[in-house]
Amino acid sequence: MRDPYSVLGVSQNASDDEVKKAYRELARKYHPDNYQNNPLADLAEEKMKEINEAYDTITKQRAGGYTGSSSGSYGGYQRSGYASGNPAYVRIRNLINAGDLNQAEQMLYEVGQKDGEWYFLSGSIAYRKGWMDEAMQNYTRAVQMDPNNMEYRQALAVMQRGSMGGYRPAGYTAGLDTMDCCTTMLCLNCLCGGGHC
Amino acid sequence: MFGYVRPFRPELKCRDFDLYRATYCGLCRCLRRRYGLIAPMLLNFDFTFLALLLWEPEDRFTPCRGRCHANPLRKLPMCPDSPALELAADESVVLAWWKLRDSVQDEGFWRGLPARVLSWLLRPACRKAARRCPEFDKTVRSCLAELAELEREECPSLDRPADAFARLLQSAAPREGTQGRVLSQLLYHLGRWIYLADARDDLEEDKLSSRYNPVAARYGRSGDDEALRLTMDYSLELMGAALQLGDFSCRTPLLENIVYLGLPLVERAVFDGTWKDIKKQKIWRNDT
Numbered sequence: 001m002r003d004p005y006s007v008l009g010v011s012q013n014a015s016d017d018e019v020k021k022a023y024r025e026l027a028r029k030y031h032p033d034n035y036q037n038n039p040l041a042d043l044a045e046e047k048m049k050e051i052n053e054a055y056d057t058i059t060k061q062r063a064g065g066y067t068g069s070s071s072g073s074y075g076g077y078q079r080s081g082y083a084s085g086n087p088a089y090v091r092i093r094n095l096i097n098a099g100d101l102n103q104a105e106q107m108l109y110e111v112g113q114k115d116g117e118w119y120f121l122s123g124s125i126a127y128r129k130g131w132m133d134e135a136m137q138n139y140t141r142a143v144q145m146d147p148n149n150m151e152y153r154q155a156l157a158v159m160q161r162g163s164m165g166g167y168r169p170a171g172y173t174a175g176l177d178t179m180d181c182c183t184t185m186l187c188l189n190c191l192c193g194g195g196h197c
Numbered sequence: 198m199f200g201y202v203r204p205f206r207p208e209l210k211c212r213d214f215d216l217y218r219a220t221y222c223g224l225c226r227c228l229r230r231r232y233g234l235i236a237p238m239l240l241n242f243d244f245t246f247l248a249l250l251l252w253e254p255e256d257r258f259t260p261c262r263g264r265c266h267a268n269p270l271r272k273l274p275m276c277p278d279s280p281a282l283e284l285a286a287d288e289s290v291v292l293a294w295w296k297l298r299d300s301v302q303d304e305g306f307w308r309g310l311p312a313r314v315l316s317w318l319l320r321p322a323c324r325k326a327a328r329r330c331p332e333f334d335k336t337v338r339s340c341l342a343e344l345a346e347l348e349r350e351e352c353p354s355l356d357r358p359a360d361a362f363a364r365l366l367q368s369a370a371p372r373e374g375t376q377g378r379v380l381s382q383l384l385y386h387l388g389r390w391i392y393l394a395d396a397r398d399d400l401e402e403d404k405l406s407s408r409y410n411p412v413a414a415r416y417g418r419s420g421d422d423e424a425l426r427l428t429m430d431y432s433l434e435l436m437g438a439a440l441q442l443g444d445f446s447c448r449t450p451l452l453e454n455i456v457y458l459g460l461p462l463v464e465r466a467v468f469d470g471t472w473k474d475i476k477k478q479k480i481w482r483n484d485t
Contacts, residue, residue, distance in 0.1 A: 038435065040382055043375060043442045130363065130385055131356035132431045133415070133424075149216055159431065166434045167441065171208075172457040 004054035016062065023055045025170075034167050036158065037127055039099065086111075092121050102123055116146030123155065135159065199296065200476060201467075202387070204451065205458035215274065219260040220252075221245045223276035226263050227286040232279075232322040237266045238315070239293040243391075246455060247369060248285035250380060254446040258272040289371050290326035291334050294319060295341055315441055324430040333368055337428050340365035348409045355393070355415040355428070363388035379443035384433040386439070389459065393429050395466050397422075422468055 005012050030051065035044040051154045068091050088111050095104035123138030139156040146152060147188060204217055224245055260274035277280065297316040301309050327334040344361040351384040352358055366388030371379035396412045400420050403410035412420045436456050445452055466472040 031399075034438055040378060040439055040442055047442065071238060126356070130382075130389060130432070130435070131358070131360060132389075132428045133355040134428070136424075161428070166437060168437070168457060169453055171397065172453060 002050075002054075004057040007050055007054035008058070019055070019058055023051060026051045029167050029169075031167070037124065037155075039128055088115070089117055089121060096121070096124055096128060099128070101128055116142045116149060116152060118142075118156065119145065120149075120152050127155075127159075132159070199241050199243050199293075201243065201391055202246045202455060202462050203459050203463065204455045208458055209454055210450065215260070216258050216276075216448065216451055217245070217249075219258070219274045219276045220248050222263070222265065222273050223260075223278070223282060224248050224286060224289070225266050226275055227278055227282050228289065229266050231283065231286055232290055235315075235318050236290060236322050238317075239289055242450070244285060244289040244292075246387075246452075247288065247446050248282055249452060250383065250445075250478055251281040251285050251370060252445075252448060253279065253281055254444045254448075256446050258447050284330070284438060287326045287329045288333055290319075290322055291330065291337055292369075292410065294323035294326070295337055299341070336368040337365055340368075351409050351414060352411070353414050355411055355425075359389045359392045359412050362392040366390065366391070376443055379439050383436050383439040383443070386436045390429055390432045390436070390464075393425065393432075394464060398467050398472060426464070426468060429464055430461075433464070436460075 005014070007027065008019060010018055010022045014022075027048070030044045032041070032048065035041040038044070071094065073141040088107060090112075092104050092107050095101075095107065104121075108118065108121055108125065119138045119142035123135045123142060126132075126138060127135035136156075136159050139152060139159060142149070142152040143156050204213075206214065209217070221240070221242075225237045225240050228240060258276070258481045262272045263275040265273050276278055284293045294316065297312050297319070301316055302311040303309070304312065340361045344358055344365075345359060347358045363385045367381045367385040371377050372381050393412070396410055397420065400410055402408075402411055403413065404418060412425060417422060433456065437453075440449075440452055440456055463472065466475055
């Protein structure tokens with residue numbers, strides 16, 4: 001295992017607060033919420049596991065060998081269970097989760113009747129492929145056909161959130177949205193190109 | 198189609214700016230060395246971004262000095278040659294070549310003349326580049342053929358043509374390992390974003406000359422900026438998420454600047470129509 005301090009990016013003699021802060025920042029960055037349905041979700045999960053372990057190790061070391069439960073660390077991410085009636089849909093969901101999109105797509109075409117779940121799954125496949133516009137259309141259809149389903153509504157809400165939701169490193173968070181048109185122009189003129197440095 | 202990917206300079210640290218500049222100059226030198234004196238004309242910001250992405254992670258950046266192509270009397274800091282830079286140079290030539298062929302076909306005789314001359318001059322360079330990265334050349338060919346086919350049949354979907362272009366760019370990075378997966382996701386969404394930005398940028402022009410435009414085909418003749426912006430922002434979002442999982446060490450702040458600040462600002466300019474002016478300026482005020 002890597003040195004837990006280098007995993008968190010802090011020095012050996014960092015204070016408890018610094019360790020905690022570094023851990024929080026990393027946990028925010030790799031939080032499963034930022035990688036929902038993302039084809040790279042497993043990589044984020046690995047990172048999350050690594051930093052959780054590193055933080056646990058450090059807190060244990062610092063507590064003088066005390067092996068209690070680490071209350072601070074974020075828990076693992078559990079996918080909520082599905083209640084699906086149609087066995088074909090269950091198989092398609094498994095295929096999507098395993099990343100086998102072609103197979104999932106083919107199976108979905110073989111399902112004759114198109115209900116809310118059909119559109120939802122079709123949207124999920126499009127999403128995984130990066131076809132965001134079709135994902136959005138399909139999720140919208142799914143919600144229209146089955147307005148009470150929380151899963152569909154959540155998927156649609158995530159898409160409508162746009163760029164507001166995800167992680168941004170410190171310094172890239174605010175500011176740009178508050179700029180008026182004029183400032184944007186000024187700034188764009190500075191987009192590498194002008195002047196000498 | 199090129200030139201959208203650039204950093205947002207006021208927020209760059211000096212050392213990141215130097216790094217960017219050195220990569221730009223290093224890529225220029227690499228193009229000249231591998232493909233002769235005309236090849237540096239192909240250099241642009243997008244290819245610089247590609248070079249930055251492909252670079253092997255290293256903790257510190259140490260430039261060497263080299264002569265500037267535009268002004269041989271000046272010596273500038275440049276990043277040294279490396280396999281990654283050479284790969285970026287080869288792929289740049291392939292991409293630029295196909296882009297030129299595309300404009301030769303799209304434009305009429307007179308307007309297409311500069312592109313025709315340039316592509317004639319670059320033919321040997323392109324052949325060489327295609328020999329050096331045959332896989333990439335093949336993918337680019339097949340994706341562009343697919344794209345041309347979709348455009349001919351006036352595909353009503355926004356995602357399908359964007360997907361063809363995105364896969365094209367995606368193949369610029371090797372796919373092996375964690376870093377490969379991260380890069381291919383990042384490049385996929387970069388390609389998608391570039392394609393959509395370009396389509397939105399050409400919307401007016403295509404309307405006048407009644408050419409196919411994917412944005413018009415999807416949202417109607419005047420487009421739907423709100424929906425398009427949402428889907429483009431989503432691609433940016435996924436690029437950011439991928440970027441955080443990769444290992445770019447000392448290039449991270451620069452790449453973050455491009456993805457989180459540069460691209461959103463360019464997007465905004467494309468939507469409010471100021472992009473055309475900025476793009477024009479850029480040609481004369483290119484990094485010297």
